[in-house]
Amino acid sequence: MMDRHQIAAVLAEIAAILEIKGENVFKVRAYEGAARIVEGLSNLDELIREGRLTSIKGIGKNLAEHITELYKTGRLREYDELIKSIPKGLLEMLKIPGVGPKKVKVFWEKLGIETIGELEYACRENRLRDLPGFGERSQEKILEGIEYLKRFQGRFLYPYAMATAILIYEGLQKDKKVKRLEIAGSLRRKRETVKDIDIVASTDDPSHVMDLFISLPIVEEVVARGDTKSSILTRSGINADLRCVKDEEFAHALLHFTGSKEHNVAMRARAKKMGFKINEYALIRGEKSIHCKNEEEIFEKLLLPFIPPELREDMGEIEAAEQGRLPKLIEGGEIKGIIHVHTDYSDGSNTIEEMAIAARDMGYSYIGICDHSESAAYAGGLRREDVIRQHEEIDRLNNKLKGIRILKGIELDILPDGSVDYDEGLLQRFEFTIASIHSRFSMDEEEMTRRICKALENRYVDILGHPTGRLLLARDAYKVDMNKVIEVAAQYGKAIELNANPNRLDIDWRLGPLVKKLGVKIAISVDAHEVGGLSDMMYGVGVARKSWYTKEDVLNTLEYPEFLRWIRRRRDG
Ligand code: DGT
Ligand code: CA
Ligand code: ZN
Numbered sequence: 001m002m003d004r005h006q007i008a009a010v011l012a013e014i015a016a017i018l019e020i021k022g023e024n025v026f027k028v029r030a031y032e033g034a035a036r037i038v039e040g041l042s043n044l045d046e047l048i049r050e051g052r053l054t055s056i057k058g059i060g061k062n063l064a065e066h067i068t069e070l071y072k073t074g075r076l077r078e079y080d081e082l083i084k085s086i087p088k089g090l091l092e093m094l095k096i097p098g099v100g101p102k103k104v105k106v107f108w109e110k111l112g113i114e115t116i117g118e119l120e121y122a123c124r125e126n127r128l129r130d131l132p133g134f135g136e137r138s139q140e141k142i143l144e145g146i147e148y149l150k151r152f153q154g155r156f157l158y159p160y161a162m163a164t165a166i167l168i169y170e171g172l173q174k175d176k177k178v179k180r181l182e183i184a185g186s187l188r189r190k191r192e193t194v195k196d197i198d199i200v201a202s203t204d205d206p207s208h209v210m211d212l213f214i215s216l217p218i219v220e221e222v223v224a225r226g227d228t229k230s231s232i233l234t235r236s237g238i239n240a241d242l243r244c245v246k247d248e249e250f251a252h253a254l255l256h257f258t259g260s261k262e263h264n265v266a267m268r269a270r271a272k273k274m275g276f277k278i279n280e281y282a283l284i285r286g287e288k289s290i291h292c293k294n295e296e297e298i299f300e301k302l303l304l305p306f307i308p309p310e311l312r313e314d315m316g317e318i319e320a321a322e323q324g325r326l327p328k329l330i331e332g333g334e335i336k337g338i339i340h341v342h343t344d345y346s347d348g349s350n351t352i353e354e355m356a357i358a359a360r361d362m363g364y365s366y367i368g369i370c371d372h373s374e375s376a377a378y379a380g381g382l383r384r385e386d387v388i389r390q391h392e393e394i395d396r397l398n399n400k401l402k403g404i405r406i407l408k409g410i411e412l413d414i415l416p417d418g419s420v421d422y423d424e425g426l427l428q429r430f431e432f433t434i435a436s437i438h439s440r441f442s443m444d445e446e447e448m449t450r451r452i453c454k455a456l457e458n459r460y461v462d463i464l465g466h467p468t469g470r471l472l473l474a475r476d477a478y479k480v481d482m483n484k485v486i487e488v489a490a491q492y493g494k495a496i497e498l499n500a501n502p503n504r505l506d507i508d509w510r511l512g513p514l515v516k517k518l519g520v521k522i523a524i525s526v527d528a529h530e531v532g533g534l535s536d537m538m539y540g541v542g543v544a545r546k547s548w549y550t551k552e553d554v555l556n557t558l559e560y561p562e563f564l565r566w567i568r569r570r571r572d573g
Pocket of ligand 1 (some may be wrong): 184185186187191193194195196197198256257258259260261263265
């Protein structure tokens with residue numbers, strides 16, 4: 001089974017391989033086009049079920065068969081063969097910013113370059129400079145691109161890694177010889193990106209469980225096979241380690257492999273002061289090994305309450321636990337409203353009504369629509385008349401729909417000078433606003449900080465959206481003094497967004513302590529562009545927990561009358 005995004009990725013890759021191999025350009029363009037089309041087909045399930053794919057312009061019989069095969073089986077024989085027909089490294093080169101199939105073809109044909117490493121070497125040797133269509137500058141750009149790629153290599157976004165971890169978990173859990181099983185490591189701590197998957201199991205038959213692990217369908221390659229630890233490379237490109245221990249050791253192994261390393265070091269120091277040694281199998285006092293039945297009991301032995309995994313980063317959690325100051329972390333069920341939702345009025349793919357009904361069915365009681373404002377022309381930003389039309393539609397829907405209240409919001413573009421779109425009369429019509437930066441990322445820190453703070457001073461700006469603009473593993477945050485921004489937000493009583501999109505998770509959890517100290521409210525928003533994006537809320541809640549936030553710290557745990565009162569209190573005051 002593959003969804004439309006995965007299918008689109010395969011089709012795009014087929015196009016790239018065909019182009020690198022110098023196949024017919026019409027065929028290449030057909031696959032490229034199909035990739036784009038499939039990406040946008042929100043009703044793909046229906047089209048396949050009813051055999052109507054070929055009714056879509058740009059999808060012929062052959063492509064329709066391919067898409068259906070991928071959809072149903074997750075595989076495509078032609079694709080598997082194509083992949084094998086060129087060196088693997090050529091496709092990896094496509095990940096370098098600014099390098100497409102055409103360039104890869106030239107490197108391969110003219111210089112025999114088959115890997116990123118060889119390409120880097122060739123750049124350093126000035127061998128690209130003399131290729132037709134290249135020059136000193138393009139050679140430099142490629143080197144920069146390689147540097148960039150290297151920095152992010154070897155880490156994965158949380159949901160991508162979690163999806164693989166769950167497959168492994170389910171594969172092992174079914175087995176009767178597995179007693180307890182838990183996903184540990186950075187995934188359990190809900191880090192925004194992770195290096196690998198760590199799983200801990202207890203069993204009396206480790207050999208059997210390890211055999212099962214290394215023969216799971218998801219295994220691409222067995223890296224190491226032992227009875228206490230085995231490692232695999234999965235088909236998604238992530239490594240996974242499984243540790244097997246006796247059931248009486250399980251809590252100790254789980255605590256150890258959940259980490260973080262820094263938390264473990266601090267815990268060990270504490271244990272030592274109390275006359276214990278800690279390792280991954282037991283608590284040790286003198287010659288005696290003490291086995292605890294769960295993590296709670298280990299903490300108890302060290303005179304501490306249970307420290308939630310998300311907090312185990314050595315950011316003061318042990319001290320807080322000691323003093324009974326651990327926060328009661330927010331939970332998904334405490335979120336009452338979904339905010340920052342795009343619709344087909346700007347760059348979203350669903351209607352207001354579809355988004356509202358989906359949010360209601362997920363148990364939320366309000367939804368804040370925030371399409372882009374006028375300056376975001378690239379994203380279909382709303383002109384004045386669009387805003388008015390949208391507000392009329394929202395009024396109509398609020399009369400018609402039961403169980404969900406639609407709020408009139410907007411995502412205002414913060415312009416380079418810190419101002420925002422629309423005149424005061426129009427701004428007043430929004431029940432709340434989010435303001436964010438979508439252009440001119442390259443300002444220096446001082447200028448950028450001033451730009452954002454100026455927007456925060458604006459009476460009609462309520463929430464600062466994705467405050468650093470980072471795209472995890474893809475684009476660095478712009479330069480901005482976040483301490484200053486949080487201070488100014490506190491001063492003007494503004495909220496800051498925790499954007500739950502797993503590519504952003506911005507504001508960063510490491511700023512949690514400062515946000516709390518200054519009493520700035522956090523709005524966990526989904527920034528959804530389609531119905532499916534609403535479920536990103538769980539990633540936002542995960543990072544909110546990691547930031548030490550409680551229900552009280554988060555604005556959209558309020559029901560909508562209180563939410564709106566919070567906005568108005570400040571605007572009117
Ligand atoms: P990652 O994989 O980089 O996303 O982050 P982690 O935290 O999952 O790190 P990983 O996979 O290297 O190790 C898993 C856990 O095992 C780690 O959180 C704590 C424990 N651990 C690993 N190496 C050490 C070590 O040298 N000392 C201590 N105290 N604990 C360690
Ligand atoms: Ca790990
Ligand atoms: Zn945005």
